[in-house]
Amino acid sequence: MGRWGLSKPSRAAYAALCLAAIPAIAPSSSRATEYGFSDYALGLSLPMAGFVPPPGVYFSDSLAVYKGSTGGNVTFPFGRNLALGLPFESVANLAALTWVTEEKVLGGSLGFAVVGGYAKVKTSAEAAFTGPLDVNRQLNITDTASAITDSAVVAFLGWTEGNHHWSVATTGFIPTGFYDPDRIAFTGLSRPGVDLKAAYTYLDPKVGTEFSGAVGVTVNFINAITDYQSGTEFHAEAALIQHVPTGYKEGVTEVQVGVGGYVLQQITDDGGPGDKIGPFRGRTVAAGPIVGYTYLAGQIPITVNARWFHEFEVEKRFKGDSGYLTVSMPLQVYAAEAAAAKKAAAAVYKAPAAAYTEPSWTGFYVGLNVGGVWSNSELTWRTNTFGLVPGHAAAIDAAGRGNIESSGVTAGGQVGFNYQIHRVVLGLEADFNYTDLSGSRTAAAIPPVGPAEPIAETFNSNFMATFRGRLGIAAGPWLAYGTGGVASAHVNYGDNIVFPLLSSSNRASANYIAAGWVGGGGVEWMLNSNWSLKAEYLHIDLGNKSDRSLNTAPPFIIPIIRHEPRLAEDVARVGVNYRFGPSNVVVAKY
DSSP states (O other), X not given: OOTTSOOGGGHHXXXXXXXXXXXXXXXXXXXXXXXXXXXXXXXXXXXXXXXXXXXXXXXXXXXXXXXXXXXXXXXXXXXXXXXXXXXXXXXXXXEEEEEEEEEEETTEEEEEEEEEEXXXXXXXXXXEEESGGGOEXXXXXXXXXXXXXXXXXXXXXXXXXXTEEEXXXXXXXXXXXXXXXXXXXXXXOSSOEEEXXXXXXXXXXXXXXXXXXXXEXXXXXXOTXXXXXXXXEEEXXXXXXXXXXXXXXXXXXXXEEEEEEEEEEEOSOOBSTTOSSOOOOOEEEEEEEEEEEEEEETTEEEEEEEEEEEEEEEESXXXXXXXXXXXXXXXXXXXXXXXXXXXXXXXXXXXGGGOOOOOOOOEEEEEEEEEEEXXXXXXXXXXXXXXXXXXXXXXXXXXXXXXXXXXXXXXXXXXXXXXXETTEEEEEEEEEEEEEEEEEEEEEEOOXXXXXXXXXXXXXXXXXXXXXXXXXXEETTEEEEEEEEEEEEEEEEEEEEEETTTTEEEEEEEEEEEEEEEEEEEEEEEOSSSXXXXXXXXXXXXXXXXXXXXXXXXXXXXXXXXXXXXXXXXXXXXXXXXXXXXXXXXXXXX
């Protein structure tokens, strides 16, 4: 058995070992629209779709690129908008952390994974319509968004018998990505979803020929912000790949070349109370080349794989090209780590003078946390002076400007992986928390003429998610670390000003998923080889949102008011983590 727990007959398979551990999801990265698209990433299952690697922890990072467009005579729903003529392009970076346990269920290896990412999306429209009677019309607009994507968690089972490999997986999509229904570019879909998938791989290690295929169904739940219901989708993927060994014992040890493709057919119509255009079903067929290689760095196999797919026979979806570049590697393979621990224990037995072994933070972990959260919403109003007497707009803006401060309890869970090199600990962590935040503010604008004009402003937020890197220094059972990354939160604002003289008002509301950055630090104390306690502080900046309101008295003789809230949150919490894997893992020396 090799250093990474791979028996010699499976050498042809281990070229794609790490890639096979990647969940086939690309959260809202390639085509983040309201209709017809799910979070499932077509083509990302390939190659080695049915293969589940040995027990351990695996990491992958994928660059996902998409560029496409729609016909100018087709109308598509984007949030609250109806848009015509849409070129679309996106670039996303997606990180996946996969844990294959040593447990067996129905004879198969049980595993879990978590995926998160960051994307930049750009789209344009010849025309976009929104609001009552489509009063908000924009022509030839371009919109961009750079933010955290939706997240996903996966549970899977895998079986192997000779050259045959099977797997089944259930994926849950979490709407953590940036989503503003008043825009046409966003990196999330503001809806949960579930994907059920079965996959199969045949690989003959003697000749290196692989066939992989996967079929599945994605169920998309309703968008709670827009009340739009995307339909259920069937998807199928297949690839034929040849694995070619180079004969080298280090460096590039194997090359893979093949072709693959996918089909997606929506099997139920889009609908829901927010549907403005009637039944909507999408279809896509695509094919393209797959190439890759395996690089042996010391005893660590690193897989690099590139896929490009050209879409054709497309209905009611974007038509274009998608590409993936994926780098993946094992972080911890339990068979190898257990052998290293056993060897270290034997060395300790023979040499009592070296009996103390430094505890290690290396491992995959899950945990729970609870604490307090404090938010500060900075509110800014900008009123057009048209139709107002001098000084009136300034009075409205001054009264509308202020802060809503709120505090509450936060609770949730986290999942992550640490890797220790000497005293330095590198890690990745994702968390999802409930936040009990709400507040309000009242004021009054005093116009130059007429009675006071009351103002009411409200705010609430009920969830927060982060995806962060961690860098720490270990000292015995203690770990001090800094952390930073991307964050998102659900936000709901409401602004209202009443004009008594006109018996009218200006109302603005913003119900969206905000995205920004997070930074902080903490300490963690190792109770034993599996359990630890932590305390940490995080500061989250979720940026600002721009919205506008029209007066309720036609023909809108009171000018437009621009509303710009900005949100920041601070979190102080404690938590408990449970680390999986062999106990007494030694600290890595390379």
